Amino acid sequence: MKFNELTVNSSRLWESLMEMAEIGKAPENGVSRPALSKEDGKARDLLTEWIKPFVDEMMVDEVGNMFFIKHGTNSDLPIVLSGSHLDTQLHGGRFDGVLGVLAVLEVLRTLHENQILLDHGFGLVNWSNEEEARFCPAMGSAVFSGKLSSEQVLDCRASDGSHYGTCLKQIGYAGNQLPSSLKVKAYLELHIEQGPVLENENLDIGVVTGAQGQMTMDVTLQGVAGHAGTVPMRLRADALACASEIISQCRSILLKKEDGVMTVGTMDVEPNSRSTIPSKVVFGMDIRSPHSESLEQLKNQFTEAISSISQKHHCTNNVEIRSFKPPTEFDDSCIEVIESAAKKLQYGYKRMPSGAFHDACMVNEIIPTGMIFTPCLNGISHHPSEYASQEQLFKGVNTLLHSLSELCRK
């Protein structure tokens, strides 16, 4: 068989995914395997057991990131890393994170049974605590990328008061500083899309160009309460009428752009009484765009709309920016390698930004990085109904296999 025709074992991959989903199994195909829980420990154990025959080296760093390395033929060359995370949301699904880990296991198995050796070393990484189920998100990859110190992470506490360092020891995954000799050439991550784009366009592969930047803000509108029957319309300062017009207007502004999304997900109305004109409304706005300039422009246009509409409604307004993450742009050569692999395999693909944040965005800060998306049913994730078909996953992992092999051969 020519290497170009090499594919992974689709049913072996599926079986591993289903077996892993038994750890932290929740009703209706759900999985609850929050970071550093007993279940996370068991999942790490199972992964270690499975992968041992196919790698030469194992390392666990101080915050619990796990590295499994298969040496290349040339030990002077930096290694290529790929992976994702085994932890899940509370009542999450069977694919988010774990797919990117078990995909690399499947790549290793496939290379092994076909006796294929690569020039560069090649490693799987399981990032510690990606989801936000207990602790703040993406802490493992943040330490690897130098964004957080290991001390900061080890000392932090979960919402339930648990101590990161203690929990990590309890599951047996407190390790040591990585050797400075570890050099990484590139990082790839395979993940379900968590959105409906690929499914809707009937495509197999998303070649991820980066991740959207995100700005979140709280908008507070202060009006004047009044009797719903006796205050004429023109004398009102109705905070909810004002909020409604702002939301509609900002939506119109956004829809005129080519990309980006905006969501008002939370709204609290005071006094929230049937026969009283609302005196106060607070809503939370989430704006994302793959382009820094767009995000900045949207911020200005929205602030302007909020101000002028508030004035019209005789309301005062306060806009508080809660967070601002600039967009991530993945490495051009990684993007090209993935695109070439999808093309070679004759899969339907498109370049697209990621709507969500991933460990890859952290790693991209210090290492050339790329991501591959596979479609998922109705774009749903973080929910028991999260689903991707065996066929969809097969194509995703094949794309990863050929992208990794290409990077390890160059």
Add this chain to the structure above:
Amino acid sequence: MKFNELTVNSSRLWESLMEMAEIGKAPENGVSRPALSKEDGKARDLLTEWIKPFVDEMMVDEVGNMFFIKHGTNSDLPIVLSGSHLDTQLHGGRFDGVLGVLAVLEVLRTLHENQILLDHGFGLVNWSNEEEARFCPAMGSAVFSGKLSSEQVLDCRASDGSHYGTCLKQIGYAGNQLPSSLKVKAYLELHIEQGPVLENENLDIGVVTGAQGQMTMDVTLQGVAGHAGTVPMRLRADALACASEIISQCRSILLKKEDGVMTVGTMDVEPNSRSTIPSKVVFGMDIRSPHSESLEQLKNQFTEAISSISQKHHCTNNVEIRSFKPPTEFDDSCIEVIESAAKKLQYGYKRMPSGAFHDACMVNEIIPTGMIFTPCLNGISHHPSEYASQEQLFKGVNTLLHSLSELCRK
């Protein structure tokens, strides 16, 4: 002194109002005197003590409505009634309701000290339980008007489980069926406007033409939850974006009309999470208009807007009409009598509908009825800051004096 120049005693009226406000006194000029409470009993006692010297007859009906009657010179003629209610909201103010009761006391005092006898008998009524502080509103006047039976009212329970009949007995105001010989020619009620119209137009008197009809409805919009970052705008079914457009659109429809008001006072968003597209929104809409046809038309236009905007947003909608009260139209001759009195007294006045519901709307069902409004500060009521100046009240009670006298002389 000519009768045409007769006026009430402004400071005596004010003192009575302030003394009554001591019963159930709450912080910051507030009054808490819910219906059938100990305080309501004390207020009824004080009213009885004050009014005794000026009337010939007292009656309390089965549900606690109190009637005080001054005989006319011709006992064959039906009497003219006027009044309002002594009960208040929890943490209500000093004027809502009590003004209309003590105004009639002041009219009786004024007629007495000027030794003026009228042809028709003339009575004060204190309606039992007008506010919605404990029981459903306007129960006393509903029984008088035949809308409810006395049994229905006596057996009903407050939100705290209290029994109407028992509470009424406890304060000593459980009476008997009114004599069938009691004939009423007309009913007038003086009340603070509870809105900002008169104050804004710098007028003294509102000649009330009727009360707005009211329709309340619950609108439920069902969309689809999704990740705020990964679902493209065109694939969303965002229930809050949909609700915002509906509210803005209905407001635009309403503003094109000459009268009527609409308020969305309540809104609940699910899951109300910052990074999730809202899957469900329920909001409560209150629509009022002085014209039956307008109300019906608004209902149709709003329902149509809700339906087409929901479709555009890929949301399903459900509209539940919770209540429908047709507008009240007061008696033309009562309106004219009040208007003539205000004109004669050279007060600034205008015809206007009432935004709120009053006992007068009930009484209007069986007896020719009219209402007089006086301005109140910033249109505020049902709140400790409820206020009307001595001068404003003076003009209101003078208008009542001359309107009642006119009706009692004809």
